[in-house]
Amino acid sequence: MPNMQKMIISQDTPSFKIDKNIYGHFSEHLGRCIYEGMFVGANSEIPNINGMRTDVVNALKAIKIPVLRWPGGCFADEYHWADGIGPKEKRKKMINTHWGGVVEDNSFGTHEFLELCRQIECEPYICGNVGSGTVREMQEWVEYITFDGLSPMSQLRQENGQKDPWKIKYWGVGNENWGCGGNMSAEYYANEYKRYATYIRNFSGNMIHKIACGPSDADYNWTEVLMREVRYMMWGLSLHHYTLPTGNWGAKGSATDFDENSYFHTLKSTMKMDELITRHSTVMDKYDPGKAIALAVDEWGIWTDCEPGTNPGFLYQQNSLRDALLAAVNFDIFNKHADRVKMANIAQTANVLQSVVLTDKEKMILTPTYHAFKLYTAHHDSIYLPVYFKSPDYCFENERIPAVSCTASKSSSGEINITITNIDSENEYEFEIEIRGAASINSVSSEILTADKINSVNTFEKLDTVTTQTYDGFTVKDGVFTVKLAPKSLVLIKLCDKAAK
Ligand code: AHR
Numbered sequence: 001m002p003n004m005q006k007m008i009i010s011q012d013t014p015s016f017k018i019d020k021n022i023y024g025h026f027s028e029h030l031g032r033c034i035y036e037g038m039f040v041g042a043n044s045e046i047p048n049i050n051g052m053r054t055d056v057v058n059a060l061k062a063i064k065i066p067v068l069r070w071p072g073g074c075f076a077d078e079y080h081w082a083d084g085i086g087p088k089e090k091r092k093k094m095i096n097t098h099w100g101g102v103v104e105d106n107s108f109g110t111h112e113f114l115e116l117c118r119q120i121e122c123e124p125y126i127c128g129n130v131g132s133g134t135v136r137e138m139q140e141w142v143e144y145i146t147f148d149g150l151s152p153m154s155q156l157r158q159e160n161g162q163k164d165p166w167k168i169k170y171w172g173v174g175n176e177n178w179g180c181g182g183n184m185s186a187e188y189y190a191n192e193y194k195r196y197a198t199y200i201r202n203f204s205g206n207m208i209h210k211i212a213c214g215p216s217d218a219d220y221n222w223t224e225v226l227m228r229e230v231r232y233m234m235w236g237l238s239l240h241h242y243t244l245p246t247g248n249w250g251a252k253g254s255a256t257d258f259d260e261n262s263y264f265h266t267l268k269s270t271m272k273m274d275e276l277i278t279r280h281s282t283v284m285d286k287y288d289p290g291k292a293i294a295l296a297v298d299e300w301g302i303w304t305d306c307e308p309g310t311n312p313g314f315l316y317q318q319n320s321l322r323d324a325l326l327a328a329v330n331f332d333i334f335n336k337h338a339d340r341v342k343m344a345n346i347a348q349t350a351n352v353l354q355s356v357v358l359t360d361k362e363k364m365i366l367t368p369t370y371h372a373f374k375l376y377t378a379h380h381d382s383i384y385l386p387v388y389f390k391s392p393d394y395c396f397e398n399e400r401i402p403a404v405s406c407t408a409s410k411s412s413s414g415e416i417n418i419t420i421t422n423i424d425s426e427n428e429y430e431f432e433i434e435i436r437g438a439a440s441i442n443s444v445s446s447e448i449l450t451a452d453k454i455n456s457v458n459t460f461e462k463l464d465t466v467t468t469q470t471y472d473g474f475t476v477k478d479g480v481f482t483v484k485l486a487p488k489s490l491v492l493i494k495l496c497d498k499a500a501k
Contacts, residue, residue: 007389011437020380026345028073031314037350074180077131084109100313130174131182148204186225209235236294255304264396294342301354324368378417382409422485450489
């Protein structure tokens, strides 16, 4: 008999929007993320449109990817955009020193990235080079992409086949400049930021939202310095935080071969995201109490040891049910802080770290994390509804963490969507849910994401071991709504408040 718990969802409390960009993505020139994962070239036998593989583009459209960050990551601070334009055979090659030392032929550049975003129907987010680039280089990149009049850069763009300028909204001023992006101090970067940001111009009606390189993990001093020095010049500040199963960058832990001890501690560790956002937001609140500046968690996800037998510089890892539940826990944290967190970008879209798709030549897997993203599309740009409940504990040996995590939101059409995750590997829970402020609740539908094992995966041979199913573990009776939460599962419930329509 499951334990009955109570949950209250309030429609009466003033709230904020869950920006759909929280469900954003990050794709770097790293391993097989761009090349093969998304871009195969127009001459490939893999079905493609203008070089972008059709299966992947369609899969990404289905989860409504709102924004895509590119070209890095660490790669961004050694990327020189002018090498990636013009006739492909003439493009300068470079060594990708961060990721496997492979030769990058620059066949995927600015035009290709913006074509990819056009096909996916997402907002492009370009991260410029501060570490090894110049102010002029960044200024000219913006001019090349966005200037509508006659200028050296707009002429060059037209010679390369793009008559009209593109619009670009999000622009990162360097990546991890405290580390791979130049090993700078916060004060030094703040000064560099001012120089670079000054010359990022708004041409031809395009309005750029500048994102400053933010802290790693718990570096609150970095946030303090950036907010103190340059807050008036930024739309947002980034934050990077990865979950490592062992907490150790040396041996991070396997993506598939893990026991409950590792599962428990990985999920416990991922909950640190809540503390990080809370504390960075507190620093930001000091300078920006009105929360005008966004926190953009533009790299996050689980980082495991790479798949045995693959190039260690390519960061290819499998993806299990655990990772889908971990994604859901992080989504709930972002949503709860959506008055400050206006964007998040999982690392990375394809074939690298916590991917939503894995490819092997012409084959493609939708990972468990993909399915979590799909369920959470229900919350895109909806109004966050505060949820009050006491989570049961998930106990392992003598430790305990909250078993249940949840987001509720209301869409513009009045639909109430609730995603509830039970990370407990063994225990089922049952919740009685009261929706305050609703006149007449009807259940519309429900889906569940679960599998037999915490480390169940989808493979190229068996694509759907971990996938969503229609779910009937809920009842609406005499005005009381109850839902059963199976162990290690994520449930989406769609409700409709008849009176709200
Ligand atoms: O996502 C992989 C790497 O992690 C990125 O290139 C870098 O920004 C971060 O350290």
